[in-house]
Amino acid sequence: MCKTSEKGRALRHQGIAKLSHRASTAVARFFHSEDGNMSIFAVFGSLSLIAIGGVGIDMMHAEMKRTKLQNTLDRAVLAAADLDQTLDAESVVRDYFDKSRMPDALTFVDPDEGLNYRRVTAKAEESLDANFTKILGIDRFNAKATAVAQEHIQNVEISLVLDISGSMADPASGTTDDKIDLLQDAADTFIETVLGEDNEGLVSVSLVPYSEHVNAGPDIANQLNVDWRHGYSHCLEFPDSAFTSAALNTHTTYEQMQHFQWNYFGSNEVVDTICPQYSYERIQAFSNNETSLKNQIDKLEPRAGTSIFLGMKWGTALLDPSTRGIATNINSSAADDSPLKGRPFDYGREDVLKTIVLMTDGQHDKSYRLSNWVYDHRDEVAHWARYNLWYYLNRNVHSYNRSSFYYQKYNAELGDRLLDDICDAAKAKDIVIWAVGFEVEDHGRSVMQNCASSPSHYFDVDGVEIEDAFRSIARSINQLRLTQ
Structure with missing residues (x-):
């Protein structure tokens, strides 16, 4: 038993010695090995x-x-x-x-x-x-x-330029109403919105109805130098150069538009003269009277052709400081602290917004004038105020001689160019232009889009959509802005 135990102990000692030697060898190899260096960097990484x-x-x-x-x-x-x-x-x-x-x-x-x-x-x-x-x-x-x-709510000056040409008597799409009826509803909504109680008299509106011409009315025309020929109406002829400027030249002498009616058909009833002749067709300038503006809008009737460029010229001029003297005289009875005093304000004022709402349902066409030789004397002026031109020519003048009685003043191409000129002049003065094409065709749409301040300032509408457009424009005047 003793020998066996001693032998067992010897074997155990040998095993332990071997294990100890192996362990010490492994530890030595570990400390001397370089294989694990990247592990340290990996840990820290x-x-x-x-x-x-x-x-x-x-x-x-x-x-x-x-x-x-x-x-x-x-x-x-x-x-x-x-x-x-x-x-x-x-x-x-x-x-x-x-x-x-x-x-x-x-x-x-x-x-x-x-x-x-x-x-x-x-x-x-x-x-x-x-x-x-x-x-x-x-x-x-x-x-x-x-x-x-x-x-x-800034001091806002608005020119509301509305097409009242003959085509506005046509029925509007999707409704039994005529286009003029829908325009009147839309314009009334616009006036109610921009002249509401919240605006505290800070907004003025110049209403500019136009067809083939624009009747400035005696309140404006009598303050300008005009070569007066008659008292039937108050339309002024502008030279082409006038459309390159937003201003109204108050020093030049203007030719008065002839008073006559160009109508191939119909009777001798002279109601659709090239220059609109009735009092409710005149410009109502620098007004903040909601009732007066709406009453005039509701009386408008479709007449004659379309001269968008003339409506735009007047709309722009009534925002230009050059007409301040005219505005002062028109509102001479207003109190000294009236918000209308001093309008149109100078360009560049941070508290002033100048804007035009230009609406049409068509595009430019030809416009004619009487030859000088048939509009030279007082009796001839009176004659053409009584007779529709074509009613008279068809009954009293041989067909080969009729063309000598008139000449073409404008054509569509010239009208487009003059509109481009006055729109550019307005934009150069930072006047904001809203354009509304009411059931217009491609060419009319393009012309109006070019006039608008930006694509988002143009509205292409049909039927009752025109009221939505005018309401949207009116609301845009009073903008809420996050400034920081």
């Missing part, structure tokens, strides 16, 4: 990537918080700055943050308002605990937001 990713997560959370603050603040100040808002501005802003469950984030609200504006400035800030960026010594993130909203 992984830790770095985790740290960077963690910082990114913290920053993403902070940005999400800031975005939520900014969006809430934007909506809040927009609602508070609305001039139709009856609640206290600060209460409106705080209510938005209460409902967003961030009542303590709002740090500053500053409402400022006057007769024609309301401006609300607000700031918000909220802290966010950091998770990963603490290893960089950043324990918290501060999310901040600032917003300013302003609704400002």
Whole structure:
């Protein structure tokens, strides 16, 4: 038994010695081996990537918080700055943050308002605990937001230039109403919107009805140098060069448009003269009288041809400071503190918006005038005021001689060019041009699109859509803008 035990112990000692030798050899190999050096870099690299990713997560959370603050603040100040808002501005802003469950984030609200504006400035800030960026010594993130909203009813000068040519008597598509009826409804809506109580007299409107010509009316025409030939109507002939300028030359002498009717058919009833002759067809300039403007609009009747360029020329001129003297005399009875005083204001004023709404249902065509030899004396002027030209020619003049009685003043191409000229002149003065094509064809659409201030300022409408267009334009005058 002893020999066996001793032998067993010897074997165990040998085994332990071998294991110890192997272990020491493995440890030695480990310390002397270079195979595992990359593992150390991998460990530290992984830790770095985790740290960077963690910082990114913290920053993403902070940005999400800031975005939520900014969006809430934007909506809040927009609602508070609305001039139709009856609640206290600060209460409106705080209510938005209460409902967003961030009542303590709002740090500053500053409402400022006057007769024609309301401006609300607000700031918000909220802290966010950091998770990963603490290893960089950043324990918290501060999310901040600032917003300013302003609704400002500017001093607005509008020229409403409406087509009352003969084609406006045609039925509108999709309805039993004539186009003139739908235009009148749309224009009335426009006037009601821009001259509403909220505007406090800050808006003036010049109504410019046009067909083949524009009747300036005696209130305007009598203040200009005109070579008067008759008192039947008050249309003025412009040289082509006048359409390259927004101004109305108050020093030149204007030729008065002949008073006659060009109509191939019909009786001798002289009701569709080239120059519109009735009082409700005259320009009503620099007005803020809603009732007067709507009453005139509702009386308009379709007549004669289409000269868009003449309507646009007058619409532009009535926004130009060159007609301020005319406006002053027209509104001479207004009080000294009347908002109409001093209009049209100078270009470039930040508190003034000048805009034209130009509407047509067609395109330019030819326009004729009587030859000088048949319109030279007072009795001849009176004669053509009594007779429709073609009614008279067909009954009293041989066919081969009829063409000597008249000549062509404008054609469609010249009309388009003059319209382009006056639209460019208006744009050069930063006048905003809204153009409405009412059931127009391709050429008329192109001409009106070219005149508009931008593609978004052109409306192509059919039937009752015209009222939506005029309502949209009217609302755009009073814009709510987020300024910061």
